[in-house]
Amino acid sequence: MLLAAPMADAAAPIQDEVMARAAVLYAGRLAERIIDRDERFTARVRAIAEVLVAQARRDYPETAAWAWEVHTTDDPDQNADCMAGGKILVSKAYVERLQLNDDELAMLLAHEIEHATLHHNLKEYEAAIRMEPAWLQRPFIELEYAVDHDRTLMGKLAETNYAQEEEADLEGLRLAWRAGWPAERLSGYFRKMMRASDSPRRSKADYPSPVQRWRAAQAVAADLQKK
Numbered sequence: 001m002l003l004a005a006p007m008a009d010a011a012a013p014i015q016d017e018v019m020a021r022a023a024v025l026y027a028g029r030l031a032e033r034i035i036d037r038d039e040r041f042t043a044r045v046r047a048i049a050e051v052l053v054a055q056a057r058r059d060y061p062e063t064a065a066w067a068w069e070v071h072t073t074d075d076p077d078q079n080a081d082c083m084a085g086g087k088i089l090v091s092k093a094y095v096e097r098l099q100l101n102d103d104e105l106a107m108l109l110a111h112e113i114e115h116a117t118l119h120h121n122l123k124e125y126e127a128a129i130r131m132e133p134a135w136l137q138r139p140f141i142e143l144e145y146a147v148d149h150d151r152t153l154m155g156k157l158a159e160t161n162y163a164q165e166e167e168a169d170l171e172g173l174r175l176a177w178r179a180g181w182p183a184e185r186l187s188g189y190f191r192k193m194m195r196a197s198d199s200p201r202r203s204k205a206d207y208p209s210p211v212q213r214w215r216a217a218q219a220v221a222a223d224l225q226k227k
């Protein structure tokens, strides 16, 4: 429908559309991998995710109706992500490389869950349209592809992505803390990430450095511990 839409009918993507597309892409990613091979690891991830998702459903009522899904992969090129609508994929290779305990794994998952609850994908598309309004005249799937592949657009979105990473760290820590995890133990995830990094002090245009993330998490944790 969007393909043939005249200019007057062109519309920015909405959350329902972003979630529907994410579900299709997620199914495709699952289909091209061996998933959930390690039953114990998958059960461990799901048990932790279940508690966090239950908390998210309370804190963000709209997400209670989402078809949340959690799968694992052995893919060494993945770490963890949560697509729009609560489609989670966690790499066992990443969790093992960082030797995450359950508290730290909860922080990793909570960060990813917050990307979804905070509509970060939708907001990224909206930011792209603000900077390049011509996207409104093109099919949404082209914008969806461009935010991850068009270097010029990605450069323009770097600041948005950077802010979203900081927000997911902060709100993820708070989410897991509300779900019952001690804040200081959650922040341990960032220490392990920093120690595993080849360049812990290097920030990217779209990503704070591991050192910055660790410091920020410590500050948030110290604040939460007082409550």
Ligand SMILES: [Zn+2]
Residues within 6 Å of the ligand: 111, 112, 115, 164, 165, 168
């Ligand atoms: Zn993130």
